[in-house]
Amino acid sequence: MRILFVAALVAFLAACTAKTDDAPPVIVPKGPGEQAQTLAPEDVGTDRWTAPNEADLTYVVSMIGHHRQALEMSALAPERAQNETVKALASRIHDTQGPEIGAMEQWQRQYGEKAPAHGHSGKMPDVDHASMPGMATGEQLDALKNARGADFDRLFLQLMIAHHEGALKMALDLLKAGVDPRVQEMANDVLVSQQDEIDTMRSIKIG
Template structure:
């Protein structure tokens, strides 16, 4: 029995001290329909670059524009809204989504910088803003700009709830098809913050 234990201990020590190159590669799953990548054991847990999926790129490009419209809408509230809760919510949306745009733009810059060095062309997808769920039309934005008082409050809540619901649709689609961890974290943040804000907006009563 003692000989057996010694043999097991020696084998364990040998495996711990074996060169990294002798260890089998780690398989990293990608998005649906994409071939899995192999990563050397020493690269696991590091910031080793891997190309994001088309779903990641499309989501970030779309959500930047989606957030920008929310900033336009929320910036109208201080001078036009009469309900203090609406004003506070609009301020929160503006303060939250501005930094989120900055984070997404930084991610895009890093992708554009790193892609050519890894044999990727670094092309960003074209996004049809009109096709994004929840986006207010030009006519709806014009009506919001023209409204004042309770009329503004009601229209703002109507448009922003629809806008947030569209963002949830986009985020959930990304979580089902994306592959980049940072983009998934951003999508999870959208789901958490905007689900809470939808509940707050639905609870507001405008006489």
């Protein structure tokens, strides 16, 4: 379901970028209970379009960096992990968060760079990725790279649970402050999928 959502999102965004003379209208989702807005393709990015706000833009930039660290950590597991469940979980994280990064980058190209409203400059916000919730420090990543076997498994679970919990906080904050329905869908997917993975990681027993 998670991969299907990402694939559908990428397909939707790609369709919105099509530039043809007979391109169909762009349907812009609105908030819950609100009627969707229909725009001509050339109107996306103009004052007729309800732009993402700063919270949406910052969330996407932040979550791309957050996901990239999860990929870095999970890529270490095949050669270092001992527990097969840890290996399978790391593979799942790697295989799902990579496409999610692609979907968020596509959203940036289609919508984030066309957001002059709300005082936004049109540039992506600067984010201090090291200060984001749940991010492992350089020292912790070095320790993970140097660990093997059960020691790796224990440290991986410790760091990845904290990492996922940080992602949940970021997603909840976005849902309180963001306005873009596409970004809200991304955040809701994070809440569901990463809480499920946290539950799985907490159930793993390392001998």
